[in-house]
Amino acid sequence: MTSSSAFSSSPSPSSSFSSSSFSSSLSPADRLGFGAMQLPGRWAGPVVERATAVAVARRAVELGVRHIDTAAFYFSATERANDILRDALHPYPEGVTIATKVGPLRTATGEMYAEARPEQIRGLVEENLRQLGVDVLDLVYLRVGRLKAVGGVPIGERFAALAALREEGLVRRLGVSNVSAGQLAEAREIAPVAAVQNRFSVLDQADRALVDECAAAGIAYMPFFALGGGHTALQDEKLRKVAERHGATAHQIALAWGLARSPAIIQIPGTSSLAHLEENMAAARVVLDEDDMALLER
Ligand SMILES: NC(=O)c1ccc[n+]([C@@H]2O[C@H](COP(=O)([O-])OP(=O)(O)OC[C@H]3O[C@@H](n4cnc5c(N)ncnc54)[C@H](OP(=O)(O)O)[C@@H]3O)[C@@H](O)[C@H]2O)c1
Structure with missing residues (x-):
């Protein structure tokens, strides 16, 4: 896999902890990525046809996506996000x-039942290497919490296990996901953190302080559920007004x-629809002014 244009330094896999800071000079278009969780479809919902999912992933890159977010635990009854990306x-x-x-x-039927212990982290990284068909993974997050963030729980041992795989050359950059400020600080004591992935959107701005902390520290912030996580989530009067404008x-x-909102943010909206993908990528052309931002502040 290649190095990212979204990060200002590209430490070689074998290097020790060199800095991996996010470049804040990226244009809005460069900060529009893609989330692959919708590509396989859902256990509870319909499966997406492989050909459709492959077409969406290819079109995303044609439209300029340079950052794709996935996981081995994104799968439906018949499809896996990593297999689709590889194809x-x-x-x-x-x-x-x-x-x-x-x-x-996750169980084979999709339920998250436990968090990996430190000694299980290697197997999970190797699973991603195999599924994606690469020797080195560009960026791997330690994702904390089975279903939701658990702010007070120490993450040091698990993050150290992941950081050791970076030292070994299996991972280029490290991230943390679903974390509190305390957990981010704990991780940064162990190894450089290149990216944070937490829930944050125009509708849910509770994580604002961490977004600003990431921007100040040169850490990329990839919000999940930027679209609220579903088809009808964005039915909001203020959004409608700004959209009309x-x-x-x-x-x-x-x-x-x-x-x-922040130069640290790289958006990773998820879709399995070509039409929605085109619409989402065109968001790079929408420039909000101070009045819009003030209206949308929560
Ligand atoms: N770290 C974590 O804990 C965590 C948790 C959840 C997600 N994630 C990551 O974040 C990414 C985004 O999450 P997500 O996909 O669940 O939520 P999202 O991006 O907020 O929303 C996706 C939903 O919005 C719909 N959608 C997308 N574009 C649309 C448009 N233009 N018009 C109308 N509907 C649209 C999608 O349906 P269609 O497919 O029909 O377009 C889907 O139902 C995931 O792919 C995953 O990589 C991480």
Whole structure:
């Protein structure tokens, strides 16, 4: 896999802890990525046809996506996100980062039942290497919490297990997901953290302090559920008003809001629809002004 254009340094896999800071000079278009969780479909919902999912992943890269977010635990009854990405994009184009995560353990029918113990982290990283068909993973998050964040729980041992795999050359950059400020600080004591992935959107701005902390520290912040996590989540009066002002959709405003909110933010909206993908990528052209941002502040 290639090194990312989203990070200002590209430590070689064998190097010791060198800095991996996020480049805040990226344009909004460069900060519009793609989340692969919708590609296989859901256990509870319909499975997405492989050909459709492959077409969406390929189109994402054609439209300029340089950051794709996945996990071995994104799968439906018949499809896995990592297999789809490999089918669609391997050998991965120069400059495209594939970020994955380890932590939650899922049953074959999709339920998250436990968090990985430190000694299980290697097997999970190797699973991602195999599925994605690479020797080194660009960015791997330790994803904390089975279903939701558990702020007070120490993550040191598990993060150290992941950091050791970076030292070994299996992982280029490290991230943490679903974490509190305390857990991020704990991780940073162990190894450089290149990215944080937490829940944050125009509708849920509770993590604002951590977004600002990441920006100040040169850490990329990839919000999940930037679109609220579902089809009807963005039915909001203020969003509608701003969307009308710009001749845009609520989904485009939600994405443009994150890009305007912080230079650390790389959006990873999820879709298995070509039409929604095109719409989401066009959000890079929507520039929100101070009045829009003030109206959308919560
Ligand atoms: N670290 C974590 O704990 C964590 C948790 C959840 C997700 N994630 C990551 O975050 C990414 C995004 O999460 P997500 O996909 O669940 O939520 P999301 O991006 O907030 O929303 C996706 C939902 O919005 C719909 N959608 C997308 N674009 C649309 C548009 N233009 N118009 C109307 N509907 C639209 C999608 O349906 P269609 O497919 O029909 O477009 C899907 O139902 C995931 O892919 C995953 O990589 C991480």
